[in-house]
Amino acid sequence: MKLNIEMSKKKAEIVFSDGNSLSGYFFVLLHAQGRVGGECLLDLLLDERSYLPFEIDGGKVLLLQKGSIVMVKSEGCEYLKGVSYQRKMETRITFLSGQTIGGKVYSDLPQSKSRLSDFLNNSRRFFCLEVEGNEYLINTQFIKSADPNTA
Numbered sequence: 001m002k003l004n005i006e007m008s009k010k011k012a013e014i015v016f017s018d019g020n021s022l023s024g025y026f027f028v029l030l031h032a033q034g035r036v037g038g039e040c041l042l043d044l045l046l047d048e049r050s051y052l053p054f055e056i057d058g059g060k061v062l063l064l065q066k067g068s069i070v071m072v073k074s075e076g077c078e079y080l081k082g083v084s085y086q087r088k089m090e091t092r093i094t095f096l097s098g099q100t101i102g103g104k105v106y107s108d109l110p111q112s113k114s115r116l117s118d119f120l121n122n123s124r125r126f127f128c129l130e131v132e133g134n135e136y137l138i139n140t141q142f143i144k145s146a147d148p149n150t151a
Helices: 041-046 116-122
Strands: 007-016 021-029 051-055 061-065 069-074 087-095 100-107 126-131 134-139 143-147
Touching (some): 100 116, 100 134, 116 143
Antiparallel strands (some): 007 021, 069 134, 087 143, 100 126, 126 134
């Protein structure tokens, strides 16, 4: 018996811990587990796998170690569509490399836990930062500091 799993490709730019970057495509399921719609890149980064297939130019597929990924940029805000959040928080993230990026994080925590520190302390390994209408998936392991007072 052969199972046919419907997948599509999602274009992304990846920045690694050594400073190198790579452009190509992740493979995502057309039907996400546990919710309506397709799988998004954040789902891939938060799943239990240590390595993810990633297609680069010429159709070559590499297996990327998730722990080495600092951030993933994708066009649009696929993860944030259709999800109601209680609070948007402007922040500037500084990475261990010294690079900075400013944008908005979206928190669905209760009002009593609505600070940026609450969001970061409750985040899993990756979280979504919206920057000028694009989605940046940030690895918390590579953050040096987060400034809630500027963007």
